[in-house]
Amino acid sequence: xxxxxxxxIESQNNSHYMRxxxxxxxxxxxxxxxxxxxxCGVPKERVRVHELCLKSGPNLGxxxxxxxxxxxxxxxxxxxxxxxxxxxxxxxxxxxISVLVRTIVESKRGAQITVTVTSANKMxxxxxxxxxxxxxxxIQLVExxxxxxxxxxxxxxxAVSSFCEYLAPLLHLSKPGVSMGIVPTAAAAAASLMxxxxxxxx
Amino acid sequence: xxxxxxxxxxxxxGVTLTTQILTEACxxxxxxxxxxKDGRWKTALTYYRPxxxxxxxxxxxxxxxxxxxxxxxxxxxxxxLRAHRLILQADSSMQALMDKLQSYKPxxxxxFEGFQYRLGDFQVRVGKCVPSSEVLRGIMMEVEYLxxxxxxKSRQIxxxxxxxxxxxxxxxxxxxxxxxxxxxxxxxxxxxxYTPQHTAVQYATCMTQLMAAVRN
Numbered sequence: 001x002x003x004x005x006x007x008x009i010e011s012q013n014n015s016h017y018m019r020x021x022x023x024x025x026x027x028x029x030x031x032x033x034x035x036x037x038x039x040c041g042v043p044k045e046r047v048r049v050h051e052l053c054l055k056s057g058p059n060l061g062x063x064x065x066x067x068x069x070x071x072x073x074x075x076x077x078x079x080x081x082x083x084x085x086x087x088x089x090x091x092x093x094x095x096x097i098s099v100l101v102r103t104i105v106e107s108k109r110g111a112q113i114t115v116t117v118t119s120a121n122k123m124x125x126x127x128x129x130x131x132x133x134x135x136x137x138x139i140q141l142v143e144x145x146x147x148x149x150x151x152x153x154x155x156x157x158x159a160v161s162s163f164c165e166y167l168a169p170l171l172h173l174s175k176p177g178v179s180m181g182i183v184p185t186a187a188a189a190a191a192s193l194m195x196x197x198x199x200x201x202x
Numbered sequence: 203x204x205x206x207x208x209x210x211x212x213x214x215x216g217v218t219l220t221t222q223i224l225t226e227a228c229x230x231x232x233x234x235x236x237x238x239k240d241g242r243w244k245t246a247l248t249y250y251r252p253x254x255x256x257x258x259x260x261x262x263x264x265x266x267x268x269x270x271x272x273x274x275x276x277x278x279x280x281x282x283l284r285a286h287r288l289i290l291q292a293d294s295s296m297q298a299l300m301d302k303l304q305s306y307k308p309x310x311x312x313x314f315e316g317f318q319y320r321l322g323d324f325q326v327r328v329g330k331c332v333p334s335s336e337v338l339r340g341i342m343m344e345v346e347y348l349x350x351x352x353x354x355k356s357r358q359i360x361x362x363x364x365x366x367x368x369x370x371x372x373x374x375x376x377x378x379x380x381x382x383x384x385x386x387x388x389x390x391x392x393x394x395x396y397t398p399q400h401t402a403v404q405y406a407t408c409m410t411q412l413m414a415a416v417r418n
Contacts, residue, residue: 057263059255067303084299105299
């Protein structure tokens with residue numbers, strides 16, 4: 001099982017800000033990194049994944065099924081993970097919590113709370129990873145996941161929920177599919193984080 | 203990893219297979235060859251078939267998918283498409299994933315299990331092949347030559363071992379003999395350096411031969 005929330009964050013410097021702040025580039029993603037560094041001090045890793053979504057053909061299987069093949073291109077030797085996303089928890093209890101709990105079967109093991117910031121890119125033709133273009137320019141997807149089991153998922157939900165509160169100045173985080181847009185005051189929060197940490201401009 | 207050869211028992215025409223053969227084979231290893239018993243082993247082979255909504259229209263879907271769980275590779279699971287000569291190594295959690303997908307379902311499971319013995323530079327495994335119905339389907343042997351990983355370099359010594367083994371078993375006047383499984387590794391894109399994929403291909407090939415033997 002896993003607990004998951006998602007949000008979106010602006011990823012491009014806003015030229016409007018550039019004019020009014022003497023060329024200081026405000027990168028919300030960089031601010032998020034500073035925030036995360038302060039919260040947990042874990043080093044960041046590059047993400048480069050080629051994802052193939054396979055759906056069962058019309059005659060195969062009693063019910064339609066879908067499986068994702070993920071090729072990790074960031075490692076020196078590419079490695080494949082096969083991932084099946086199952087149904088989400090439903091019912092009154094599930095509605096009350098702000099985190100989605102769903103079954104997941106993967107051929108690789110997961111770690112603690114994972115924060116992933118990615119841009120989805122579409123390829124003009126199959127396997128042409130170098131020609132991919134962003135699907136949502138200027139916006140990146142932030143996903144927070146944590147592995148859970150039937151016996152402990154409520155504790156994991158609580159942990160993920162409180163973690164989300166720390167990120168609230170920069171991100172609205174919610175169940176996948178329940179979009180809440182960007183945080184209007186994210187720019188101010190990012191500026192504050194960048195100046196507090198003494199971050200250099202790029 | 204060391205080179206491994208698979209053999210299976212070919213009963214004489216009209217003779218039913220019994221566990222007596224297995225007992226005799228184990229005694230040959232222990233008494234005649236001086237093998238030291240060193241544990242048990244178990245490998246499982248699963249035949250997956252597509253779960254079709256309409257039985258007649260299978261189209262170009264592979265009609266059979268083989269899954270192999272090797273006793274010495276507990277973290278891995280091997281898939282074979284014999285018609286396409288494809289072999290894939292996956293994490294053992296792939297079996298749970300197949301259960302979730304429900305696209306290909308396990309139809310027949312065959313367990314290969316028995317004892318293992320150490321004989322100097324060789325490791326020998328003798329066992330039976332039993333489906334879930336528990337009816338004896340075959341008697342197998344795995345012979346592993348520990349010092350070498352090259353199939354070509356170890357060919358002579360494994361052939362010599364096989365000859366000695368045949369002679370030892372012949373003295374017991376059993377109604378049948380062991381035959382070597384000889385798959386075409388190159389067909390599956392496998393090289394001279396021995397890997398678990400080679401073992402999975404040998405088991406898949408062995409099953410074809412075993413089923414032909416049972417039919418005849």
